[in-house]
Amino acid sequence: MLPDVHSALSRRALLLGGLACAGSATFLRGTSALAATTLLNVSYDPTRELYRGINAAFSENWKDSSGSSVTVRTSNGGSGAQARSVLEGAPADVVSLGLARDIDMLAQKGLVAADWQKRLPHNSTPFTSTIVFLVRKGNPKAIHDWTDLVRGDVQVVTPNPKTSGGARWNYLAAWGWALHQKGGTDASARAYLQALFQHVPVLDAGARGATNSFVQRGLGDVLIAWENEALLAAHELGPDRFDIIVPSLSVLAEPPVALVDHNARTHGTTTVAQNYLEFLYTPRAQDIAATHYFRPTDSTVARVHAALFPKVKTFDIASLGGWAAVQKRHFAAGGIFDQIYTQHG
Amino acid sequence: MAEAILSVRPRTSDPLPGFRLALFSTLLWVGLIVALPLTALVVRPWQEGLGAMTMALHDGRMFAALRVSFVTAFIAALINVPVGLLLTWTLVRVRLPGRRIVDALIDLPFAIPTAVTGITLATLYGPQGWLGKPLAHLGINIAYSTAGIVVALMFVGLPFIVRSVEPVLRGLPPEQEEAAGLLGASSWQTVWRVVLPSLLPATVSGFGLAFARGIGEYGSVIFIAGNQPFRTEIAPLLVVVRLQEFDYAGATSIAFLLLVASMLCLAGVAMLRRRVARGLISGVN
Amino acid sequence: MSAFTRWSLVIATWLIVAVVLILPPLLVLSEALRDGLPTALQSLADPDAISAIRLTVEMTVLSVVINTVFGVLAAWLISKYRFPFRGVLVALIEIPISVSPVVAGLVWLLLFGSQGWWGAALDHYNIHIAFAPAGILLATLFVTFPYVTRTILPLMEQQGRDAEDAATLLGASFWQILWRVTLPDARWALLSGILLTTARAMGEFGAVSVVSGHIPGMTETMPLHIETLYNGYQSVAAFSMAALLAIMAMTTVGFRAFFENRARRATLAGDAGS
Numbered sequence: 001m002l003p004d005v006h007s008a009l010s011r012r013a014l015l016l017g018g019l020a021c022a023g024s025a026t027f028l029r030g031t032s033a034l035a036a037t038t039l040l041n042v043s044y045d046p047t048r049e050l051y052r053g054i055n056a057a058f059s060e061n062w063k064d065s066s067g068s069s070v071t072v073r074t075s076n077g078g079s080g081a082q083a084r085s086v087l088e089g090a091p092a093d094v095v096s097l098g099l100a101r102d103i104d105m106l107a108q109k110g111l112v113a114a115d116w117q118k119r120l121p122h123n124s125t126p127f128t129s130t131i132v133f134l135v136r137k138g139n140p141k142a143i144h145d146w147t148d149l150v151r152g153d154v155q156v157v158t159p160n161p162k163t164s165g166g167a168r169w170n171y172l173a174a175w176g177w178a179l180h181q182k183g184g185t186d187a188s189a190r191a192y193l194q195a196l197f198q199h200v201p202v203l204d205a206g207a208r209g210a211t212n213s214f215v216q217r218g219l220g221d222v223l224i225a226w227e228n229e230a231l232l233a234a235h236e237l238g239p240d241r242f243d244i245i246v247p248s249l250s251v252l253a254e255p256p257v258a259l260v261d262h263n264a265r266t267h268g269t270t271t272v273a274q275n276y277l278e279f280l281y282t283p284r285a286q287d288i289a290a291t292h293y294f295r296p297t298d299s300t301v302a303r304v305h306a307a308l309f310p311k312v313k314t315f316d317i318a319s320l321g322g323w324a325a326v327q328k329r330h331f332a333a334g335g336i337f338d339q340i341y342t343q344h345g
Numbered sequence: 346m347a348e349a350i351l352s353v354r355p356r357t358s359d360p361l362p363g364f365r366l367a368l369f370s371t372l373l374w375v376g377l378i379v380a381l382p383l384t385a386l387v388v389r390p391w392q393e394g395l396g397a398m399t400m401a402l403h404d405g406r407m408f409a410a411l412r413v414s415f416v417t418a419f420i421a422a423l424i425n426v427p428v429g430l431l432l433t434w435t436l437v438r439v440r441l442p443g444r445r446i447v448d449a450l451i452d453l454p455f456a457i458p459t460a461v462t463g464i465t466l467a468t469l470y471g472p473q474g475w476l477g478k479p480l481a482h483l484g485i486n487i488a489y490s491t492a493g494i495v496v497a498l499m500f501v502g503l504p505f506i507v508r509s510v511e512p513v514l515r516g517l518p519p520e521q522e523e524a525a526g527l528l529g530a531s532s533w534q535t536v537w538r539v540v541l542p543s544l545l546p547a548t549v550s551g552f553g554l555a556f557a558r559g560i561g562e563y564g565s566v567i568f569i570a571g572n573q574p575f576r577t578e579i580a581p582l583l584v585v586v587r588l589q590e591f592d593y594a595g596a597t598s599i600a601f602l603l604l605v606a607s608m609l610c611l612a613g614v615a616m617l618r619r620r621v622a623r624g625l626i627s628g629v630n
Numbered sequence: 631m632s633a634f635t636r637w638s639l640v641i642a643t644w645l646i647v648a649v650v651l652i653l654p655p656l657l658v659l660s661e662a663l664r665d666g667l668p669t670a671l672q673s674l675a676d677p678d679a680i681s682a683i684r685l686t687v688e689m690t691v692l693s694v695v696i697n698t699v700f701g702v703l704a705a706w707l708i709s710k711y712r713f714p715f716r717g718v719l720v721a722l723i724e725i726p727i728s729v730s731p732v733v734a735g736l737v738w739l740l741l742f743g744s745q746g747w748w749g750a751a752l753d754h755y756n757i758h759i760a761f762a763p764a765g766i767l768l769a770t771l772f773v774t775f776p777y778v779t780r781t782i783l784p785l786m787e788q789q790g791r792d793a794e795d796a797a798t799l800l801g802a803s804f805w806q807i808l809w810r811v812t813l814p815d816a817r818w819a820l821l822s823g824i825l826l827t828t829a830r831a832m833g834e835f836g837a838v839s840v841v842s843g844h845i846p847g848m849t850e851t852m853p854l855h856i857e858t859l860y861n862g863y864q865s866v867a868a869f870s871m872a873a874l875l876a877i878m879a880m881t882t883v884g885f886r887a888f889f890e891n892r893a894r895r896a897t898l899a900g901d902a903g904s
Contacts, residue, residue, distance in 0.1 A: 073678075073847045081589035085843045088744045088760050088761050163589045202573040205585075212861060361791065363804030367704070367707035382741060386733070386736070435642075435643040450652065456882070458852075458879055460835040460853035460854075561728070563731050584840075597740065603733055
């Protein structure tokens, strides 16, 4: 039964007090949770397995060197979508995104220092990757290079360049390859990409979504993917279900990392966050990266794991004019991608 | 609104205490949690300027997504009508072994969270799934196609039909059917001529509820739909895609249309229900 | 009805029930237990999983408490008084039921996101609502908003206000009337509304997904964590979490059915007595 009323007033006060406490507890929770040393690394899509390994190693390392404990959390999603969630207020201490342009966007809003790319070695890129093709076992559609992707009934899976970093690298790898063909011009490259996107049945928001479409849902004949994602799928999701095809020319993909100065300052985590980023360049982290199929920048570690990675001929983003120019021309609203994809529909 | 109500105050001398307190707390609650955010949704598309709105309205992908949502929700609700009527009929009128179990299971789609429904149906109907694999041998692909969306929407919509029709059927006296039988009507004629017309308003209402729910459904669909633009991309998913692209104007336009559509749909169902009720069963009650 | 018709109906019904309603929960259990019960339980003891469970419980308790208190007051207002715009108020309370979950999340971003009306201003004071637990709470509040009011309103309208008027004449205060006169009669309906709110709050996916930011260990509720695990190829962990969440929600709904039966019997008994 319902309890007796002793004093209506005190009941009301109690009720309102309780609500106020509960409410403020929720609002403060975000900040207080960060007061204990917790780092948040907002990352792009295919690094789930990678950072699970690295975060554990870093916590151990930090405990040994400083005596205090730290928990590193990672959230994953399409690179562009993740950068936007940091803009929206996701409390990232560090970001590790698919391409420099997404971190530049954070720098423009003052969340990251403008010179972020010079603060760590190799343009703030601890490991690199490239773009390759993943096909069904035995390569039934005989796909060997970019030309084969626009042939007849071939279906290509690649994520949405508006939200995914990997998708932009995929797009640019195709663009660069088309430019490097005999007599290649902007017009011929554009025609190639337009043809390519007519073979794309699904645009997932991130690289992992695209891999799922290809691997789990059985969509498409070829997945254009990060090399690390393709190797992961080929080795661990179904050793006898997929083959990796290396195209004649691809792009050197550089997924960079940066400290989110504004947030780290607020959380009081600048030192440990900086240490975390530097840790990525140590042989231990580089070794973990290689086991997750990211190409180490440390040449000693790279040599140890050389057998994992196929030889790929690559060009870099600078040869296309750098990210600022590329983003504006291709991926901004009304840019080349929009024109191509609208016509596709 | 508050001033208007207080200034009119019909029962200024209402002796029952608590009017002011209840009024203010309700206005605060409704205002903060419902009216304020919905105002933002209604105002925002116009704030972006006419350019953004026209651009959004010229977006073929948006209309394709809205069409996918509407068509699949309609088909799913339509298939659910005979299935739901059959289940309700056996529940109420047939000595069904395990009736209590079936009765409890009907509410299952209400109870299971949508994300759980999503991954479960995707696995069940996937190429390697318990149902997907045998169906694939027959050349039928459910998962990652339009059929997958319909299957998911049928699952979440089924209880709406059954729970709408059930109380009405319970209220219909079985004597009426017996009388029709005595007058020489076959059991099918009885069902067709006597029972179904009386159940029509409740069925329409259940259909409308399932349809409205289907238009907006997200969690149970995205795992099993192929999410291909122009083909299997539902409108709520496109809202999320636009948000991830940081395209607030685009997301808001779709959300606005979605809101208007479901409101119209519910209003239409309410009207249709009233009309059917007046026109067809005035004699029964 | 001929025996043939009856049996075809029975068989058809059980076939539909088996395929549509029994296979899915069986699949959840079978996928969760694929590597044995210990593995399934272990996956639930993962720190991110525990944090997701905790966040879900917190959000559910808060939304249920807030929506129950205000929902009861709203039902009182609507059922006991006549005033202008009463219909508008009822319609407003009903709206969230028909709104797509995704839209229910989006509206909060329009207010508190970085491009929203007040997002930048609040950010200045270091208050984060979007992509933080506060946003998840608001989205859950919106989605579960109408259930308590909707469940008790018909009953309270049926009650009329004779008892309340009598209590007023005897000098009872508002809270005394609410606690001692109105609510005792509506208690089973209230309980049913609270349980419905609970089930919906813990299972909400779309609305929460839009405002959450999906940070494991911080802003992931159980449904969001299920998605993350599923996309990360951790099928056993995803289905273990799904099984736990489904059991929690189904128990809640089961209790509700039990209490509703009781309430129905209580009403019947009451009618017979009077």
